[in-house]
Amino acid sequence: MIATPVNPNSIDVPLIQTGCLKSEFNSTYPAHLNGIIRPDEFQQSIENINRTISSRKPVIILGFIAILCLVSGMTLFVVGGITSVTSHSTGFPIVVGIGFGLFGFGVLILPIGCCIIQSNVTARMQQVVANESMKYSTRSPPCSWRLHIYRTWSGRYERRQRTGLVYRLVIEIGNSVAPRSGHALYQFNQVTPQPVSFFPQENNVPPPPPYYHQSIAGFCSQCGIPRSHITAKFCSSCGHSFNTY
Incomplete structure:
Protein backbone atom coordinates (compact mmCIF):
# COMPACT_ATOMS: atom_id res chain seq x y z
CA MET A 1 0.00 0.00 0.00
CA ILE A 2 1.33 3.41 -0.99
CA ALA A 3 0.74 6.08 1.63
CA THR A 4 0.37 9.76 0.81
CA PRO A 5 1.78 12.10 3.49
CA VAL A 6 0.34 15.45 4.53
CA ASN A 7 2.21 17.13 1.70
CA PRO A 8 0.14 16.39 -1.43
CA ASN A 9 3.30 16.46 -3.57
CA SER A 10 4.96 13.63 -1.61
CA ILE A 11 4.54 9.87 -1.90
CA ASP A 12 5.50 7.61 0.99
CA VAL A 13 6.63 4.10 0.01
CA PRO A 14 6.90 1.94 3.16
CA LEU A 15 9.08 -1.10 3.76
CA ILE A 16 6.85 -4.17 4.07
CA GLN A 17 7.67 -7.66 5.31
CA THR A 18 7.44 -10.29 2.58
CA GLY A 19 8.76 -13.32 4.44
CA CYS A 20 10.72 -14.60 7.38
CA LEU A 21 13.37 -11.97 8.13
CA LYS A 22 12.81 -10.50 4.67
CA SER A 23 11.46 -7.04 3.82
CA GLU A 24 11.26 -4.91 0.70
CA PHE A 25 9.72 -1.69 -0.54
CA ASN A 26 6.23 -1.88 -1.99
CA SER A 27 6.39 -1.87 -5.78
CA THR A 28 2.73 -0.87 -6.30
CA TYR A 29 2.63 1.96 -8.82
CA PRO A 30 1.23 5.17 -7.24
CA ALA A 31 -1.29 7.09 -9.33
CA HIS A 32 0.37 10.42 -8.46
CA LEU A 33 3.30 9.53 -10.72
CA ASN A 34 1.09 9.14 -13.79
CA GLY A 35 2.60 11.13 -16.64
CA ILE A 36 5.91 11.62 -14.83
CA ILE A 37 7.33 8.12 -14.33
CA ARG A 38 6.11 5.09 -16.23
CA PRO A 39 4.99 2.02 -14.25
CA ASP A 40 7.83 -0.11 -15.62
CA GLU A 41 10.38 2.56 -14.67
CA PHE A 42 9.00 2.80 -11.14
CA GLN A 43 9.03 -0.96 -10.64
CA GLN A 44 12.57 -1.19 -12.01
CA SER A 45 13.74 1.52 -9.60
CA ILE A 46 12.07 -0.19 -6.64
CA GLU A 47 13.66 -3.47 -7.70
CA ASN A 48 17.10 -1.83 -7.79
CA ILE A 49 16.58 -0.57 -4.25
CA ASN A 50 15.19 -3.89 -3.00
CA ARG A 51 18.16 -5.73 -4.47
CA THR A 52 20.44 -4.03 -1.93
CA ILE A 53 18.49 -5.49 1.01
CA SER A 54 17.48 -8.84 -0.49
CA SER A 55 20.96 -10.37 -0.38
CA ARG A 56 21.25 -12.75 2.58
CA LYS A 57 24.76 -13.96 1.87
CA PRO A 58 26.50 -11.76 4.51
CA VAL A 59 23.96 -12.80 7.16
CA ILE A 60 24.38 -16.48 6.31
CA ILE A 61 28.17 -16.23 6.45
CA LEU A 62 28.04 -14.38 9.77
CA GLY A 63 25.63 -16.89 11.26
CA PHE A 64 27.75 -19.81 10.09
CA ILE A 65 30.92 -18.36 11.65
CA ALA A 66 29.15 -17.56 14.92
CA ILE A 67 27.58 -21.02 15.21
CA LEU A 68 30.87 -22.70 14.30
CA CYS A 69 32.73 -20.76 16.99
CA LEU A 70 30.08 -21.47 19.62
CA VAL A 71 29.91 -25.19 18.88
CA SER A 72 33.69 -25.56 18.60
CA GLY A 73 34.27 -23.63 21.81
CA MET A 74 31.72 -25.68 23.72
CA THR A 75 33.18 -28.92 22.35
CA LEU A 76 36.75 -28.00 23.25
CA PHE A 77 35.62 -26.93 26.71
CA VAL A 78 33.94 -30.29 27.35
CA VAL A 79 36.79 -32.33 25.83
CA GLY A 80 39.40 -30.36 27.75
CA GLY A 81 37.54 -30.86 31.01
CA ILE A 82 37.16 -34.60 30.48
CA THR A 83 40.81 -34.96 29.47
CA SER A 84 41.94 -33.02 32.52
CA VAL A 85 39.91 -35.27 34.83
CA THR A 86 41.05 -38.56 33.27
CA SER A 87 44.71 -37.58 33.10
CA HIS A 88 44.75 -36.19 36.66
CA SER A 89 46.45 -33.04 35.41
CA THR A 90 46.92 -30.26 37.98
CA GLY A 91 47.48 -27.36 35.57
CA PHE A 92 44.90 -25.41 33.63
CA PRO A 93 44.14 -27.28 30.39
CA ILE A 94 45.06 -25.40 27.23
CA VAL A 95 42.14 -26.95 25.37
CA VAL A 96 39.70 -25.47 27.88
CA GLY A 97 41.24 -22.01 27.38
CA ILE A 98 40.92 -22.34 23.61
CA GLY A 99 37.32 -23.41 24.04
CA PHE A 100 36.57 -20.38 26.20
CA GLY A 101 38.17 -18.12 23.60
CA LEU A 102 36.21 -19.56 20.67
CA PHE A 103 32.95 -19.45 22.59
CA GLY A 104 33.48 -15.81 23.60
CA PHE A 105 34.43 -14.90 20.03
CA GLY A 106 31.22 -16.47 18.75
CA VAL A 107 29.15 -14.53 21.28
CA LEU A 108 30.77 -11.19 20.37
CA ILE A 109 30.95 -11.57 16.60
CA LEU A 110 27.19 -11.99 16.19
CA PRO A 111 26.00 -8.54 17.43
CA ILE A 112 29.04 -6.72 16.07
CA GLY A 113 28.67 -8.36 12.67
CA CYS A 114 24.94 -7.54 12.57
CA CYS A 115 25.69 -3.86 13.21
CA ILE A 116 28.32 -3.80 10.46
CA ILE A 117 26.01 -5.53 7.97
CA GLN A 118 23.14 -3.16 8.76
CA SER A 119 25.40 -0.13 8.34
CA ASN A 120 26.64 -1.38 4.96
CA VAL A 121 23.10 -2.12 3.78
CA THR A 122 21.96 1.38 4.77
CA ALA A 123 24.88 2.98 2.93
CA ARG A 124 24.14 0.97 -0.23
CA MET A 125 20.45 1.84 -0.06
CA GLN A 126 21.22 5.55 0.27
CA GLN A 127 23.53 5.38 -2.74
CA VAL A 128 20.97 3.57 -4.90
CA VAL A 129 18.20 5.98 -3.88
CA ALA A 130 20.47 8.92 -4.75
CA ASN A 131 21.11 7.40 -8.19
CA GLU A 132 17.38 6.96 -8.81
CA SER A 133 16.75 10.53 -7.68
CA MET A 134 19.30 11.86 -10.16
CA LYS A 135 17.63 9.83 -12.90
CA TYR A 136 14.23 11.49 -12.38
CA SER A 137 15.47 14.98 -11.48
CA THR A 138 15.27 16.06 -15.13
CA ARG A 139 11.64 15.04 -15.61
CA SER A 140 8.85 17.57 -15.94
CA PRO A 141 8.00 18.10 -13.15
CA PRO A 142 11.18 16.81 -11.48
CA CYS A 143 11.09 14.15 -8.76
CA SER A 144 13.27 13.78 -5.71
CA TRP A 145 13.77 10.37 -4.07
CA ARG A 146 14.89 10.33 -0.44
CA LEU A 147 15.42 7.59 2.13
CA HIS A 148 14.13 8.29 5.65
CA ILE A 149 15.54 6.22 8.52
CA TYR A 150 13.75 6.09 11.86
CA ARG A 151 14.79 4.37 15.08
CA THR A 152 11.94 2.69 16.93
CA TRP A 153 11.59 1.19 20.38
CA SER A 154 9.52 -2.00 20.52
CA GLY A 155 9.28 -2.51 24.28
CA ARG A 156 11.42 -4.16 26.91
CA TYR A 157 12.86 -7.65 26.93
CA GLU A 158 14.74 -8.94 29.98
CA ARG A 159 15.09 -5.40 31.41
CA ARG A 160 16.50 -4.10 28.13
CA GLN A 161 14.69 -1.91 25.62
CA ARG A 162 14.76 -3.30 22.10
CA THR A 163 15.38 -0.90 19.23
CA GLY A 164 15.18 -1.21 15.48
CA LEU A 165 15.50 0.78 12.26
CA VAL A 166 12.59 1.56 9.98
CA TYR A 167 13.19 2.60 6.38
CA ARG A 168 10.74 4.71 4.35
CA LEU A 169 11.13 5.87 0.79
CA VAL A 170 9.77 9.36 0.09
CA ILE A 171 9.20 10.64 -3.46
CA GLU A 172 8.67 14.39 -3.77
CA ILE A 173 7.12 15.72 -6.97
CA GLY A 174 8.27 19.12 -8.21
CA ASN A 175 11.37 19.22 -6.02
CA SER A 176 14.58 18.11 -7.71
CA VAL A 177 16.89 19.18 -4.90
CA ALA A 178 15.43 18.45 -1.49
CA PRO A 179 16.95 19.61 1.80
CA ARG A 180 18.71 17.01 3.95
CA SER A 181 16.43 17.58 6.87
CA GLY A 182 13.43 16.39 4.92
CA HIS A 183 11.53 19.62 5.47
CA ALA A 184 10.93 22.18 2.77
CA LEU A 185 12.10 25.70 3.39
CA TYR A 186 9.71 28.53 2.68
CA GLN A 187 10.39 32.23 2.38
CA PHE A 188 7.81 34.93 2.87
CA ASN A 189 8.06 38.48 1.60
CA GLN A 190 7.44 40.73 4.56
CA VAL A 191 7.17 44.51 4.49
CA THR A 192 9.33 46.14 7.12
CA PRO A 193 7.24 48.55 9.16
CA GLN A 194 8.36 52.14 9.19
CA PRO A 195 9.59 53.48 12.53
CA VAL A 196 7.07 55.59 14.38
CA SER A 197 8.21 58.77 16.04
CA PHE A 198 7.05 59.27 19.61
CA PHE A 199 8.38 62.81 20.10
CA PRO A 200 5.61 65.11 21.35
CA GLN A 201 4.79 68.19 19.34
CA GLU A 202 4.45 71.54 21.05
CA ASN A 203 1.15 72.72 19.63
CA ASN A 204 1.11 75.89 21.81
CA VAL A 205 4.13 77.39 20.05
CA PRO A 206 2.98 79.71 17.23
CA PRO A 207 4.48 79.22 13.79
CA PRO A 208 7.40 81.44 12.87
CA PRO A 209 6.46 84.81 11.34
CA PRO A 210 6.68 85.17 7.60
CA TYR A 211 9.89 86.39 6.11
Whole structure:
Protein backbone atom coordinates (compact mmCIF):
# COMPACT_ATOMS: atom_id res chain seq x y z
CA MET A 1 0.00 0.00 0.00
CA ILE A 2 1.33 3.41 -0.99
CA ALA A 3 0.74 6.08 1.63
CA THR A 4 0.37 9.76 0.81
CA PRO A 5 1.78 12.10 3.49
CA VAL A 6 0.34 15.45 4.53
CA ASN A 7 2.21 17.13 1.70
CA PRO A 8 0.14 16.39 -1.43
CA ASN A 9 3.30 16.46 -3.57
CA SER A 10 4.96 13.63 -1.61
CA ILE A 11 4.54 9.87 -1.90
CA ASP A 12 5.50 7.61 0.99
CA VAL A 13 6.63 4.10 0.01
CA PRO A 14 6.90 1.94 3.16
CA LEU A 15 9.08 -1.10 3.76
CA ILE A 16 6.85 -4.17 4.07
CA GLN A 17 7.67 -7.66 5.31
CA THR A 18 7.44 -10.29 2.58
CA GLY A 19 8.76 -13.32 4.44
CA CYS A 20 10.72 -14.60 7.38
CA LEU A 21 13.37 -11.97 8.13
CA LYS A 22 12.81 -10.50 4.67
CA SER A 23 11.46 -7.04 3.82
CA GLU A 24 11.26 -4.91 0.70
CA PHE A 25 9.72 -1.69 -0.54
CA ASN A 26 6.23 -1.88 -1.99
CA SER A 27 6.39 -1.87 -5.78
CA THR A 28 2.73 -0.87 -6.30
CA TYR A 29 2.63 1.96 -8.82
CA PRO A 30 1.23 5.17 -7.24
CA ALA A 31 -1.29 7.09 -9.33
CA HIS A 32 0.37 10.42 -8.46
CA LEU A 33 3.30 9.53 -10.72
CA ASN A 34 1.09 9.14 -13.79
CA GLY A 35 2.60 11.13 -16.64
CA ILE A 36 5.91 11.62 -14.83
CA ILE A 37 7.33 8.12 -14.33
CA ARG A 38 6.11 5.09 -16.23
CA PRO A 39 4.99 2.02 -14.25
CA ASP A 40 7.83 -0.11 -15.62
CA GLU A 41 10.38 2.56 -14.67
CA PHE A 42 9.00 2.80 -11.14
CA GLN A 43 9.03 -0.96 -10.64
CA GLN A 44 12.57 -1.19 -12.01
CA SER A 45 13.74 1.52 -9.60
CA ILE A 46 12.07 -0.19 -6.64
CA GLU A 47 13.66 -3.47 -7.70
CA ASN A 48 17.10 -1.83 -7.79
CA ILE A 49 16.58 -0.57 -4.25
CA ASN A 50 15.19 -3.89 -3.00
CA ARG A 51 18.16 -5.73 -4.47
CA THR A 52 20.44 -4.03 -1.93
CA ILE A 53 18.49 -5.49 1.01
CA SER A 54 17.48 -8.84 -0.49
CA SER A 55 20.96 -10.37 -0.38
CA ARG A 56 21.25 -12.75 2.58
CA LYS A 57 24.76 -13.96 1.87
CA PRO A 58 26.50 -11.76 4.51
CA VAL A 59 23.96 -12.80 7.16
CA ILE A 60 24.38 -16.48 6.31
CA ILE A 61 28.17 -16.23 6.45
CA LEU A 62 28.04 -14.38 9.77
CA GLY A 63 25.63 -16.89 11.26
CA PHE A 64 27.75 -19.81 10.09
CA ILE A 65 30.92 -18.36 11.65
CA ALA A 66 29.15 -17.56 14.92
CA ILE A 67 27.58 -21.02 15.21
CA LEU A 68 30.87 -22.70 14.30
CA CYS A 69 32.73 -20.76 16.99
CA LEU A 70 30.08 -21.47 19.62
CA VAL A 71 29.91 -25.19 18.88
CA SER A 72 33.69 -25.56 18.60
CA GLY A 73 34.27 -23.63 21.81
CA MET A 74 31.72 -25.68 23.72
CA THR A 75 33.18 -28.92 22.35
CA LEU A 76 36.75 -28.00 23.25
CA PHE A 77 35.62 -26.93 26.71
CA VAL A 78 33.94 -30.29 27.35
CA VAL A 79 36.79 -32.33 25.83
CA GLY A 80 39.40 -30.36 27.75
CA GLY A 81 37.54 -30.86 31.01
CA ILE A 82 37.16 -34.60 30.48
CA THR A 83 40.81 -34.96 29.47
CA SER A 84 41.94 -33.02 32.52
CA VAL A 85 39.91 -35.27 34.83
CA THR A 86 41.05 -38.56 33.27
CA SER A 87 44.71 -37.58 33.10
CA HIS A 88 44.75 -36.19 36.66
CA SER A 89 46.45 -33.04 35.41
CA THR A 90 46.92 -30.26 37.98
CA GLY A 91 47.48 -27.36 35.57
CA PHE A 92 44.90 -25.41 33.63
CA PRO A 93 44.14 -27.28 30.39
CA ILE A 94 45.06 -25.40 27.23
CA VAL A 95 42.14 -26.95 25.37
CA VAL A 96 39.70 -25.47 27.88
CA GLY A 97 41.24 -22.01 27.38
CA ILE A 98 40.92 -22.34 23.61
CA GLY A 99 37.32 -23.41 24.04
CA PHE A 100 36.57 -20.38 26.20
CA GLY A 101 38.17 -18.12 23.60
CA LEU A 102 36.21 -19.56 20.67
CA PHE A 103 32.95 -19.45 22.59
CA GLY A 104 33.48 -15.81 23.60
CA PHE A 105 34.43 -14.90 20.03
CA GLY A 106 31.22 -16.47 18.75
CA VAL A 107 29.15 -14.53 21.28
CA LEU A 108 30.77 -11.19 20.37
CA ILE A 109 30.95 -11.57 16.60
CA LEU A 110 27.19 -11.99 16.19
CA PRO A 111 26.00 -8.54 17.43
CA ILE A 112 29.04 -6.72 16.07
CA GLY A 113 28.67 -8.36 12.67
CA CYS A 114 24.94 -7.54 12.57
CA CYS A 115 25.69 -3.86 13.21
CA ILE A 116 28.32 -3.80 10.46
CA ILE A 117 26.01 -5.53 7.97
CA GLN A 118 23.14 -3.16 8.76
CA SER A 119 25.40 -0.13 8.34
CA ASN A 120 26.64 -1.38 4.96
CA VAL A 121 23.10 -2.12 3.78
CA THR A 122 21.96 1.38 4.77
CA ALA A 123 24.88 2.98 2.93
CA ARG A 124 24.14 0.97 -0.23
CA MET A 125 20.45 1.84 -0.06
CA GLN A 126 21.22 5.55 0.27
CA GLN A 127 23.53 5.38 -2.74
CA VAL A 128 20.97 3.57 -4.90
CA VAL A 129 18.20 5.98 -3.88
CA ALA A 130 20.47 8.92 -4.75
CA ASN A 131 21.11 7.40 -8.19
CA GLU A 132 17.38 6.96 -8.81
CA SER A 133 16.75 10.53 -7.68
CA MET A 134 19.30 11.86 -10.16
CA LYS A 135 17.63 9.83 -12.90
CA TYR A 136 14.23 11.49 -12.38
CA SER A 137 15.47 14.98 -11.48
CA THR A 138 15.27 16.06 -15.13
CA ARG A 139 11.64 15.04 -15.61
CA SER A 140 8.85 17.57 -15.94
CA PRO A 141 8.00 18.10 -13.15
CA PRO A 142 11.18 16.81 -11.48
CA CYS A 143 11.09 14.15 -8.76
CA SER A 144 13.27 13.78 -5.71
CA TRP A 145 13.77 10.37 -4.07
CA ARG A 146 14.89 10.33 -0.44
CA LEU A 147 15.42 7.59 2.13
CA HIS A 148 14.13 8.29 5.65
CA ILE A 149 15.54 6.22 8.52
CA TYR A 150 13.75 6.09 11.86
CA ARG A 151 14.79 4.37 15.08
CA THR A 152 11.94 2.69 16.93
CA TRP A 153 11.59 1.19 20.38
CA SER A 154 9.52 -2.00 20.52
CA GLY A 155 9.28 -2.51 24.28
CA ARG A 156 11.42 -4.16 26.91
CA TYR A 157 12.86 -7.65 26.93
CA GLU A 158 14.74 -8.94 29.98
CA ARG A 159 15.09 -5.40 31.41
CA ARG A 160 16.50 -4.10 28.13
CA GLN A 161 14.69 -1.91 25.62
CA ARG A 162 14.76 -3.30 22.10
CA THR A 163 15.38 -0.90 19.23
CA GLY A 164 15.18 -1.21 15.48
CA LEU A 165 15.50 0.78 12.26
CA VAL A 166 12.59 1.56 9.98
CA TYR A 167 13.19 2.60 6.38
CA ARG A 168 10.74 4.71 4.35
CA LEU A 169 11.13 5.87 0.79
CA VAL A 170 9.77 9.36 0.09
CA ILE A 171 9.20 10.64 -3.46
CA GLU A 172 8.67 14.39 -3.77
CA ILE A 173 7.12 15.72 -6.97
CA GLY A 174 8.27 19.12 -8.21
CA ASN A 175 11.37 19.22 -6.02
CA SER A 176 14.58 18.11 -7.71
CA VAL A 177 16.89 19.18 -4.90
CA ALA A 178 15.43 18.45 -1.49
CA PRO A 179 16.95 19.61 1.80
CA ARG A 180 18.71 17.01 3.95
CA SER A 181 16.43 17.58 6.87
CA GLY A 182 13.43 16.39 4.92
CA HIS A 183 11.53 19.62 5.47
CA ALA A 184 10.93 22.18 2.77
CA LEU A 185 12.10 25.70 3.39
CA TYR A 186 9.71 28.53 2.68
CA GLN A 187 10.39 32.23 2.38
CA PHE A 188 7.81 34.93 2.87
CA ASN A 189 8.06 38.48 1.60
CA GLN A 190 7.44 40.73 4.56
CA VAL A 191 7.17 44.51 4.49
CA THR A 192 9.33 46.14 7.12
CA PRO A 193 7.24 48.55 9.16
CA GLN A 194 8.36 52.14 9.19
CA PRO A 195 9.59 53.48 12.53
CA VAL A 196 7.07 55.59 14.38
CA SER A 197 8.21 58.77 16.04
CA PHE A 198 7.05 59.27 19.61
CA PHE A 199 8.38 62.81 20.10
CA PRO A 200 5.61 65.11 21.35
CA GLN A 201 4.79 68.19 19.34
CA GLU A 202 4.45 71.54 21.05
CA ASN A 203 1.15 72.72 19.63
CA ASN A 204 1.11 75.89 21.81
CA VAL A 205 4.13 77.39 20.05
CA PRO A 206 2.98 79.71 17.23
CA PRO A 207 4.48 79.22 13.79
CA PRO A 208 7.40 81.44 12.87
CA PRO A 209 6.46 84.81 11.34
CA PRO A 210 6.68 85.17 7.60
CA TYR A 211 9.89 86.39 6.11
CA TYR A 212 9.89 89.97 4.86
CA HIS A 213 12.48 91.65 2.76
CA GLN A 214 14.91 93.83 4.73
CA SER A 215 14.35 96.97 2.62
CA ILE A 216 10.55 96.86 3.13
CA ALA A 217 10.00 95.50 6.64
CA GLY A 218 13.20 96.76 8.37
CA PHE A 219 12.99 100.60 8.06
CA CYS A 220 10.32 103.26 7.67
CA SER A 221 10.16 104.53 4.12
CA GLN A 222 9.20 108.04 5.37
CA CYS A 223 11.72 108.86 8.11
CA GLY A 224 14.16 105.96 7.95
CA ILE A 225 13.66 104.95 11.59
CA PRO A 226 14.15 101.19 12.15
CA ARG A 227 11.00 99.20 12.67
CA SER A 228 10.54 98.54 16.39
CA HIS A 229 8.87 95.14 15.89
CA ILE A 230 8.33 93.01 12.84
CA THR A 231 4.60 92.87 13.52
CA ALA A 232 4.23 96.67 13.94
CA LYS A 233 2.05 98.24 11.24
CA PHE A 234 2.93 101.91 11.86
CA CYS A 235 6.19 103.72 12.48
CA SER A 236 6.72 104.66 16.15
CA SER A 237 8.32 108.01 15.15
CA CYS A 238 6.19 109.49 12.37
CA GLY A 239 3.19 107.19 12.35
CA HIS A 240 3.72 106.23 8.70
CA SER A 241 2.24 102.89 7.66
CA PHE A 242 4.75 100.19 6.78
CA ASN A 243 4.35 98.74 3.29
CA THR A 244 3.90 95.03 3.90
CA TYR A 245 3.06 94.10 0.31
